Amino acid sequence: MNKTIRKAAVIGSGIMGSGIAAHLANVGISCILLDVVPKNLTDEETQKGYSLEHPAVRNRLATGAIAKLRKSTPSSLYDDTFAERITAGNLEDHLSHISEVDWVIEVVVENLQVKKDLLNKVERYWKPGTIVSSNTSGISIQEMVADCSEPFQASFLGTHFFNPPRYMKLLEIIPGTKTDPGIVQQMKVFCQNVLGKGVVLAKDTPNFIANRIGTYGLLITLQEMLKNGFTIEEVDAVTGPALGRPKSATFRTLDMVGLDTFVHVADNVYANITDETEKAAFAAPDALTSMVARGWFGEKSGQGFYLKKKGTNGSEIWSLDLVSMEYYPQKKVTSGSLEAAKLAKGARGKTKALIAAGDRYSEFAWNILKQVLIYSAEKVGEIANSIHEIDEAMKWGFNWELGPFETWDAMGLVRSVERMEREGLSVPSWVKEWIAAGNQSFYQKEKGTLYYVSEQSLKLVEQPPEIITLSSLKEQNKIVKGNDGASLIDLGDGVACLEFHSPNNAIGADILMMIQQSLVEVRNNFEGMIIANQGRNFCVGANIMLLLMEAQDDEWDEIDSIIRMFQNTMYKVKRFEKPVVAAPHRMTLGGGVEACMPADQVIAGAETYYGLVEVGVGLIPGGGGCKELALRISQHVGHSDVDLQPYINHIFETVGMAKVSTSGHDAKKLGYLRSTDRIIANQDHLIYEAKQAVLRMSKAGYEPIPEEKIRVAGSEGKAVLQLGAIGMRESGYISDHDLLIAKKLAHVLAGGDLQSGTLVSEQYMLDLEREAFLSLCGELKTQQRMQHMLTKGKALRN
Known part of the structure; x- marks a missing residue:
C-alpha cells in the first residue's frame, strides 16, 4: 500500500473538522468539506428568498466554516487564499464524491452510534484503496467499523489530531485489529513528512495515550489540591514552567480546553475501564461537575477557574475559590522551591530543584508526579508499546518539556523509586526489575545515540534519516x-x-x-x-x-x-x-x-x-x-x-x-x-x-x-x-x-x-x-x- 494522497474528504465542519481541512489545504491537498443539511432557514436566507432546497442553504454549515477559517485568530491557514482549496458540500448531495478522494476523515460528534451509522454510509460509496479514518479523542476504533466489511476495516484507522490542528504537533495513529499494517506505516510517514506532525502509534484503548495520561494527571492535581487546601494560583505556579510545563499550567489549560469537554473525556475513560481503583481516579470531583452544571466552562463561556474583570487599572484576573465557589483577586505566589526552580537551567534542572527544595509546594509537586509516573509505567504495553511513545505524546500533545519517563530520570530513577516505596506506593514490577539489573535510568546515551527501556531491554531509538539532531x-x-x-x-x-x-x-x-x-x-x-x-x-x-x-x-x-x-x-x-x-x-x-x-x-x-x-x-x-x-x-x-x-x-x-x-x-x-x-x-x-x-x-x-x-x-x-x-x-x-x-x-x-x-x-x-x-x-x-x-x-x- 503506497498510494499518494492528493485529495481528501473531511466529514464534519466543526472546529476540528474545518481545522483539519485547513491544514490539509495548507500542505496542498484539496478537500471536500461535508456536513449535514440544515433543517431551518436563517433570517438572511429567508430575505433572499431561498428555500431549504437551495444549494447555498444545503451547504451552509461547510460554507460558513470555510468563511470562518479566513478570519480565525490565530489563523488555521498558512495563507488565507489556501481556503480556495476547500470545497463545501453536504452529506446528502455530495457523499458520493468520496469515491474521488484518497483519504476520508470522519470528524463528527463523539458518539459511537453516530460514527457507526456514518461509516456504514461511507462504505456504500467507498472505493477500495481509499484510506478512511476517524478523528476521535477516545472512542474504540474497532467498534466503529464492527459492522463494516473486512476490506473496509483493513483500510480504516484512527487519526487523532490535537486542537488546533495547524499548531499542535501530536497526531496519534490508532490501528484497529484488522487495519492493514502497510496502511498504518504509509499514514505514519505521510503525516510526518507531508503534514509535519509528530506521530505516535497508540493502542485502541480509552483516550489512547496523551489524553489518558494527561487527563489522569489533571484529575490527580485537582484531587491533591482539594485535599491539601491549595489555591488555583498556587497550583498553577507549581505545575507550570517550574515543572517544565507550559505557562497555562493546570487551570488555565482546563479553561482553554473547556471544562465540559474535559469532563466528557474523563467520563469516557471512567465508563470504559473496569479496575475500580483506576475508575476512582477518573471520577470528576464535585467541584468540577458543579462548575459544568453552572455553565462555567472556561474561556468559551467567559469564566471557569479564572474570571477576567474590569478593575480600576484595566482588566484584572480573578481566581475561583473551589470551596465557596466565589471569585477573588488573584494573588502572587512565591516560595523557596519556586525560586529554586526558576533559577535552575532547563526542564530537568527545574524539576529536580523543585522536588528537592522541601517546602509545601515541593511536596505538592512530588505528590502529583509520583502518581502520574507510576500510572504511566502501569500503562506501558496497554496504551502504547514503549515509554518513548508515551513521552513523545505528552510533549507533543500537552507541550510538556519532559515526558513522564524523562521526568523520572531527571528526578533520579533509583532514588525516587525508593521514596515511593517508603511512602507505601506500589511501583510496577518491570520498573523494579529494570533497576535490579543495574540500570540507573530509563534512557541512556552512548556516543550520541539514544536508547530506552522496552520490554526490559535496551532498544535503539530509530530516528528517521530526515531528522538530524545537532x-x-x-x-x-x-x-x-x-x-x-x-x-x-x-x-x-x-x-x-x-x-x-x-x-x-x-x-x-x-x-x-x-x-x-x-x-x-x-x-x-x-x-x-x-x-x-x-x-x-x-x-x-x-x-x-x-x-x-x-x-x-x-x-x-x-x-x-x-x-x-x-x-x-x-x-x-x-x-x-x-x-x-x-x-x-x-x-x-x-x-x-x-x-x-x-x-x-x-x-x-x-x-x-x-x-x-x-x-x-x-x-x-x-x-x-x-x-x-x-x-x-x-x-x-x-x-x-x-x-x-x-x-x-x-x-x-x-x-x-x-x-x-x-x-x-x-x-x-x-x-x-x-x-x-x-x-x-x-x-x-x-x-x-x-x-x-x-x-x-x-x-x-x-x-x-x-x-x-x-x-x-x-x-x-x-x-x-x-x-x-x-x-x-x-x-x-x-x-x-x-x-x-x-x-x-x-x-x-x-x-x-x-x-x-x-x-x-x-x-x-x-x-x-x-x-x-x-x-x-x-x-x-x-x-x-x-x-x-x-x-x-x-x-x-x-
Missing part, C-alpha cells in the same frame, strides 16, 4: 570549531552546519566572527554550509543591549565597526564560492532575517514568523536587509522602464510597519522570501532538507552569485514614500519619531537623492543603510525604545 552530533564530537555564540558542526557528506547558540540566538560579534571563520573552514574542507539551529527560535535579531550600551557611551566608531562587520560578513556569505542554505524556524527577526537573506536558498519551516522589525526599537535594518530588498525589486523589474514605485511602496510599508509573517508562506507574500525559497511543514526535517539542497547545488556545479547593479527609485521615489509617511503623521497614526525613522527608511530604500533609474552598487546601498542606522542610534527616543524593549519585552511608541 545535540547528538555535538556529543559525537562533530564540532569543527566554535565560540560562545556559534559552532560549526560536521553533518557528514561534506556539509557543515553553522549553529547559533548565544542567548536568544541574538547576533553579536561572536556569531559574526564564527560565520567568517566557518567560511574559511568550509572553503577548505566542505562542499557547502547550512545556517540552522534547533533553539526555541532561530534568531530574535541583533544584540541590541550591546548597541544601546555603545550608543549611551557615545562610542560611534564602535557601532560603525559592528555594523560594518555585520554587512561585510553577510556580503561574504552572498559571494561565497560554495553553496550556503539557511533554514530558519519560528521567530526569525531583524538580524536573523538578514543572516538568511544572502543564502543561495532559504528552506523555512511553515511555522516561521519572519520580519525586519528594527523600527520597533527606533532603527532601520542595518545588516543588509534594505539593500537585499531593493536588489530583489531591481532584479524583478530588470533594467527596463517598468515603474519601481509600487514595489518600493510595498517594502516600505512592510519594513516601516515592522510586519512579521504569520507563516513561511506569508513571508513569501510579504516579499521577505523569494519564489525559489522553500517551505516545509515538518520543522524536524529542516536541517536534513537544507543539507540535501547544498548537496544538489554542489553536484550541479555551483557557481557563486555575481554582483549586479541595483536600479533605484531615487529622489522622486523617496519623495513619494516620505509624502505617505507625512500623511500618516498628520492623521495621528504615527509619532514625530516614527516619521523621522520613516524618512530615513525612505532615503535608503529609494537609493538616496539620485535620479530615478540610476544603477548603483550593493556597497553604495550598504553605506546608505549604515549611515541611517548610525544616525538613529544617536537619537534619544531611539535609545528609549531600545531600553524599553530590553526591560519590558515590547515596543515603545514615543
Whole structure:
C-alpha cells in the first residue's frame, strides 16, 4: 500500500473538522468539506428568498466554516487564499464524491452510534484503496467499523489530531485489529513528512495515550489540591514552567480546553475501564461537575477557574475559590522551591530543584508526579508499546518539556523509586526489575545515540534519516570549531552546519566572527554550509543591549565597526564560492532575517514568523536587509522602464510597519522570501532538507552569485514614500519619531537623492543603510525604545 494522497474528504465542519481541512489545504491537498443539511432557514436566507432546497442553504454549515477559517485568530491557514482549496458540500448531495478522494476523515460528534451509522454510509460509496479514518479523542476504533466489511476495516484507522490542528504537533495513529499494517506505516510517514506532525502509534484503548495520561494527571492535581487546601494560583505556579510545563499550567489549560469537554473525556475513560481503583481516579470531583452544571466552562463561556474583570487599572484576573465557589483577586505566589526552580537551567534542572527544595509546594509537586509516573509505567504495553511513545505524546500533545519517563530520570530513577516505596506506593514490577539489573535510568546515551527501556531491554531509538539532531552530533564530537555564540558542526557528506547558540540566538560579534571563520573552514574542507539551529527560535535579531550600551557611551566608531562587520560578513556569505542554505524556524527577526537573506536558498519551516522589525526599537535594518530588498525589486523589474514605485511602496510599508509573517508562506507574500525559497511543514526535517539542497547545488556545479547593479527609485521615489509617511503623521497614526525613522527608511530604500533609474552598487546601498542606522542610534527616543524593549519585552511608541 503506497498510494499518494492528493485529495481528501473531511466529514464534519466543526472546529476540528474545518481545522483539519485547513491544514490539509495548507500542505496542498484539496478537500471536500461535508456536513449535514440544515433543517431551518436563517433570517438572511429567508430575505433572499431561498428555500431549504437551495444549494447555498444545503451547504451552509461547510460554507460558513470555510468563511470562518479566513478570519480565525490565530489563523488555521498558512495563507488565507489556501481556503480556495476547500470545497463545501453536504452529506446528502455530495457523499458520493468520496469515491474521488484518497483519504476520508470522519470528524463528527463523539458518539459511537453516530460514527457507526456514518461509516456504514461511507462504505456504500467507498472505493477500495481509499484510506478512511476517524478523528476521535477516545472512542474504540474497532467498534466503529464492527459492522463494516473486512476490506473496509483493513483500510480504516484512527487519526487523532490535537486542537488546533495547524499548531499542535501530536497526531496519534490508532490501528484497529484488522487495519492493514502497510496502511498504518504509509499514514505514519505521510503525516510526518507531508503534514509535519509528530506521530505516535497508540493502542485502541480509552483516550489512547496523551489524553489518558494527561487527563489522569489533571484529575490527580485537582484531587491533591482539594485535599491539601491549595489555591488555583498556587497550583498553577507549581505545575507550570517550574515543572517544565507550559505557562497555562493546570487551570488555565482546563479553561482553554473547556471544562465540559474535559469532563466528557474523563467520563469516557471512567465508563470504559473496569479496575475500580483506576475508575476512582477518573471520577470528576464535585467541584468540577458543579462548575459544568453552572455553565462555567472556561474561556468559551467567559469564566471557569479564572474570571477576567474590569478593575480600576484595566482588566484584572480573578481566581475561583473551589470551596465557596466565589471569585477573588488573584494573588502572587512565591516560595523557596519556586525560586529554586526558576533559577535552575532547563526542564530537568527545574524539576529536580523543585522536588528537592522541601517546602509545601515541593511536596505538592512530588505528590502529583509520583502518581502520574507510576500510572504511566502501569500503562506501558496497554496504551502504547514503549515509554518513548508515551513521552513523545505528552510533549507533543500537552507541550510538556519532559515526558513522564524523562521526568523520572531527571528526578533520579533509583532514588525516587525508593521514596515511593517508603511512602507505601506500589511501583510496577518491570520498573523494579529494570533497576535490579543495574540500570540507573530509563534512557541512556552512548556516543550520541539514544536508547530506552522496552520490554526490559535496551532498544535503539530509530530516528528517521530526515531528522538530524545537532545535540547528538555535538556529543559525537562533530564540532569543527566554535565560540560562545556559534559552532560549526560536521553533518557528514561534506556539509557543515553553522549553529547559533548565544542567548536568544541574538547576533553579536561572536556569531559574526564564527560565520567568517566557518567560511574559511568550509572553503577548505566542505562542499557547502547550512545556517540552522534547533533553539526555541532561530534568531530574535541583533544584540541590541550591546548597541544601546555603545550608543549611551557615545562610542560611534564602535557601532560603525559592528555594523560594518555585520554587512561585510553577510556580503561574504552572498559571494561565497560554495553553496550556503539557511533554514530558519519560528521567530526569525531583524538580524536573523538578514543572516538568511544572502543564502543561495532559504528552506523555512511553515511555522516561521519572519520580519525586519528594527523600527520597533527606533532603527532601520542595518545588516543588509534594505539593500537585499531593493536588489530583489531591481532584479524583478530588470533594467527596463517598468515603474519601481509600487514595489518600493510595498517594502516600505512592510519594513516601516515592522510586519512579521504569520507563516513561511506569508513571508513569501510579504516579499521577505523569494519564489525559489522553500517551505516545509515538518520543522524536524529542516536541517536534513537544507543539507540535501547544498548537496544538489554542489553536484550541479555551483557557481557563486555575481554582483549586479541595483536600479533605484531615487529622489522622486523617496519623495513619494516620505509624502505617505507625512500623511500618516498628520492623521495621528504615527509619532514625530516614527516619521523621522520613516524618512530615513525612505532615503535608503529609494537609493538616496539620485535620479530615478540610476544603477548603483550593493556597497553604495550598504553605506546608505549604515549611515541611517548610525544616525538613529544617536537619537534619544531611539535609545528609549531600545531600553524599553530590553526591560519590558515590547515596543515603545514615543
